[in-house]
Amino acid sequence: MHRFANPARFLRLAALVLPWVSVLSALLFAAGLYLALFVSPEDYQQGDTVRIMYIHVPAAWMAMFAYSSMAVAAACALVWRHPLAEVYSKAAAPLGAGFTLLCLVTGSLWGEPMWGTWWVWDARLTSVLILFFLYLGYMALVDAFDDPQRGHRAGSILLLVGAINVPIIKFSVDWWNTLHQPASVLRMDGPSIHGDMLWPLLILALAFKTYFAATVILRMRAELAERKIQTLRLTQAGGV
Amino acid sequence: MMTRKKRRLYMLLLALAGLGTATALTLTAFEENVAFFFSPSDLVTKPPGDKRVRVGGLVEGGSVVKVDDGVSTRFTITDTAHSVTITTDRPLPDLFREGQGVLVEGRLGADGVFVASEVLAKHDEKYMPKEVADALKASGQFKPELPGKPVYEAGK
Amino acid sequence: MADFFHMGGYAIYVWSSYGLALLILVGLLAASLGTLRRKERMLRSLEQTLPRRRRAVAGDGEGKP
Known part of the structure; x- marks a missing residue:
């Protein structure tokens, strides 16, 4: 469990991985955007608005992935006191919030022309809005205490309580009548998207994921530097 | 003898199971209200x-x-x-x-x-x-x- | 080409979506890079003001007080 716990080892590993994920992300974005905007066909029903899907769906997946991984990290922090777990959650939160906002707004921009409304309070849309507030609440809570350790403890508990929302988002469209349609890719009987539309979607999903990996590494490095600064300031204040 | 880590893990799992059950019961009870149409x-x-x-x-x-x-x-x-x-x-x-x-x-x-x-x-x-x-x-x-x-x- | 920008009459919706994605992704990346640069600069200047003996104790990479 603690094999990757040592921040120094993490920093070495991160330095090794970062250039590769960055290049990979750029390549995936280039390929994915080309396929999404130039190659993929119009949908038989939705015409060109289907191209919003190539942004909306990867953003939604990443919003859920970032939160789930933060909840797992929160469990590691609370149970095993893993020193990097809290650093990860704090670094990932603004990214997750960004993906959720992107998902909500592109959903609105897609809903208006196709459904005929910007927003409805159905189970799917509402639970994703709650996810956005969970991100904001976590970020506010972590910084709300004078003692950073207590802030992180409270934040971890919020992340775990809010984790119940993740399966609700995923299955809301199956459990209840919603305006939002059921899943098209992650479903029992295989994807219901034609291959010409599925490929750009999967490539852009990977592009989002590698972007997240690269950016979260940068943010974790910044947070570790910040912690070192705090330590040095304390030693300095303590006198030589 | 349970270690502290194990005890924390079990407490966490218990709390999550409780929370999950409570949420499931609430959502089932209010199914009509959750249904959009x-x-x-x-x-x-x-x-x-x-x-x-x-x-x-x-x-x-x-x-x-x-x-x-x-x-x-x-x-x-x-x-x-x-x-x-x-x-x-x-x-x-x-x-x-x-x-x-x-x-x-x-x-x-x-x-x-x-x-x-x-x-x-x-x-x-x-x-x-x-x-x-x-x-x-x-x-x-x-x-x-x-x-x-x-x-x-x-x-x- | 005009067809491409026209997006079957849905240009405003499609291009707003892609524009917002660009804004959020580039914005978050730039902010993260900026913070990292600032923190690393601060850390370097702090380390230079501290005597070597202290640095060995404090800067052990654990990040814990």
């Missing part, structure tokens, strides 16, 4: 009276008519078991067409005609190019998805 069958099983409700179904083929006033549209939606006639003076969304899932919001009149103050289109989870859809339609394999399921079970 009812099906035409629900209007028969449990008439809404004068209450504003949302109903979702497929627009029946050949049922869409422009009313003489030039603004209103009249059509039927169905969940294959039951149908209901809708009339509305609201603009229809781009996706509105026969065989398409739609949601209407409004009141069921005493004459059995549902007066909708809002019409939303609901699309299904299938995405494909036009040629593929046309080929499926030509071979008769094209089946529109019902937009939802009845909230109330008949006889309940």
